[in-house]
Amino acid sequence: MESGLVLQNLVSPPVLFFFLGMLAVLVGSDLEIPAPLPKLFSLYLLLAIGFKGGLELQHSGLGGQVTLTITAAVLMSMLVPLTSFLILRSRLDTYNAAAVAAAYGSISAVTFITAESFLTVLHVQFDGFMVAALALMESPAIIVGLLLVKLAVPPETNSGRPIGWPALLREAFLNGSVFLLMGSLVIGYLVAAFSPAGLEKMDPFINKLFYGALSFFLLDMGIVSAQRLHDLRRAGPFLIGFAVAAPLVHAAVGLVVARALSLPQGDALLFMVLCASASYIAVPAAMRMTVPQANPSLYISTALGVTFPFNIVVGLPLYMAMVQRWIPAG
Secondary structure (H helix, E strand, O other): OOHHHHHHHHOOHHHHHHHHHHHHHHOOOOOOOOOHHHHHHHHHHHHHHHHHHHHHHHHHOOOHHHHHHHHHHHHHHHHHHHHHHHHHOOOOOHHHHHHHHHHHHOOOHHHHHHHHHHHHHHOOOOOOOHHHHHHHOHHHHHHHHHHHHHHHOOHHHOOOOOOOHHHHHHHHHHOHHHHHHHHHHHHHHHHHHHOHHHHHHHHHHHHHOHHHHHHHHHHHHHHHHHHOHHHHHHHHHHHHHHHHHHHHHHHHHHHHHHHHOOOOHHHHHHHHHHHHOOOOOHHHHHHHHHOOOOOHHHHHHHHHHHHHHHHHHHHHHHHHHHHHHHOOOO
């Protein structure tokens, strides 16, 4: 891995603010972000990235490579939970193995957004249609996780409430992050197609504020991640090792798929990040509702306390070095 990539990542404002948030907790500072603000900035980031993705999707269209890439991303969101479950089941019960597997089959929108900022700093081009892949990878992973529970646990031993499929499907396809991403994607597409004047009015909000909002949000994520470190004792060395090894393996598989699809370097990195990240928002919400037998401290602490900071700090420059080694520059 080139030292220049590591340095570019470590000295970027969002990552530095992430470290600042972690440091605040570790040194006992009383720094905290009022509860409504992280939610507001999260919604803003999803809206902005969805809108910009819609603009790019309108420009690029739904050609062969776009459709193939999105299809491959959805297939990965179904394959990763299955393979992860087989590994996790060797040490965890079915409920916890399925919940953790679903988290790692899904995605982290903040990791994806940080990867886009990383590419922007490096002046590497990427396509906005990758946002469509981001939005469509969350729901399949949730459904696969719940199917694993339903198929692996005999009905007579399942003391919890049965899975309500209407509620499950609603949570999988209409949870806030997916709904806002897809809605913003459609709005961006329509604005680009029929209202060019609207683009100028949205530009200051969508582009000018984006980097600062990401920095502020990662400050809060640093605080939350550090607060989750104590939960890792419950996870144990096996799960901690899985939380580090899984993104590396999934990113490597993503690189193979990206190379097979002939994706350019920027899109290849984003595809790898989608494969390597883990959900700590949408999937935990769905698992808490439908699999109450699973321990939230396991699937939240691994995704948020280990995999998220690993990808932000180490993963991005490492994956980019892999891309530059195996994907020809356009």
